[in-house]
Amino acid sequence: MKRSIINLAYRKALACFTRHHWALPPAPQWDITDFGLGNFDQCGLTLVNLAAEPEYCEKLMYAWRGQMAPCHTHAKKKEDIICRVGELALALHAVRPPAGTDAHTPGDAPLRLAINGVPVSIPAGRLLVLPAGHRVTLTPGIWHAFGPVSAECIIGEVSTANDDVNDNIFLDPAIGRFPGIEEDESAAIHLLSESVR
Numbered sequence: 001m002k003r004s005i006i007n008l009a010y011r012k013a014l015a016c017f018t019r020h021h022w023a024l025p026p027a028p029q030w031d032i033t034d035f036g037l038g039n040f041d042q043c044g045l046t047l048v049n050l051a052a053e054p055e056y057c058e059k060l061m062y063a064w065r066g067q068m069a070p071c072h073t074h075a076k077k078k079e080d081i082i083c084r085v086g087e088l089a090l091a092l093h094a095v096r097p098p099a100g101t102d103a104h105t106p107g108d109a110p111l112r113l114a115i116n117g118v119p120v121s122i123p124a125g126r127l128l129v130l131p132a133g134h135r136v137t138l139t140p141g142i143w144h145a146f147g148p149v150s151a152e153c154i155i156g157e158v159s160t161a162n163d164d165v166n167d168n169i170f171l172d173p174a175i176g177r178f179p180g181i182e183e184d185e186s187a188a189i190h191l192l193s194e195s196v197r
């Protein structure tokens with residue numbers, strides 16, 4: 001991933017957070033990734049780890065329309081994905097979907113989960129669209145991909161312990177959670193991945 005793209009994502013996310021009065025902590029932990037696929041406009045996410053404790057984690061995320069966080073699940077982490085600003089679509093699956101799936105797959109088993117704390121069953125093949133303020137609770141084993149329906153989105157995540165090195169299971173085996181970086185300009189910020197690798 002080119003450093004210039006990381007810098008651009010950082011600037012756009014920061015401008016959006018500022019516009020919507022989301023103040024970041026001192027020394028924010030930026031995590032900007034194209035998931036190793038080299039097409040950040042299609043498969044990309046900008047994250048800030050707000051709190052990372054042994055028992056819990058909180059993140060703030062940013063994406064623009066067209067970008068998807070690719071289909072994945074977690075063995076351990078339970079998380080709420082919260083649409084903070086904009087409108088967010090999630091493709092959710094109760095069981096491992098066929099390879100190549102990032103959107104809905106007709107024929108999926110219905111999914112039981114909680115939306116805004118209320119248990120519901122989502123019909124097979126339905127995209128879940130969350131307006132601002134709404135959240136969905138994803139237990140370990142639920143496969144999920146998500147991206148903005150609106151021009152951009154601020155997305156919250158509140159979860160049990162987060163371990164991005166060991167607890168991301170991606171549907172696409174070509175995916176790497178953290179990008180390699182091509183230094184085509186100087187860095188505006190340093191990423192969390194530059195210290196964890």
Ligand SMILES: O=C[C@@H](O)[C@@H](O)[C@H](O)CO
Pocket residue numbers: 059069072079144157164168177
């Ligand atoms: O669903 C998204 C989250 O679990 C993120 O926190 C994770 O870093 C994506 O790999």
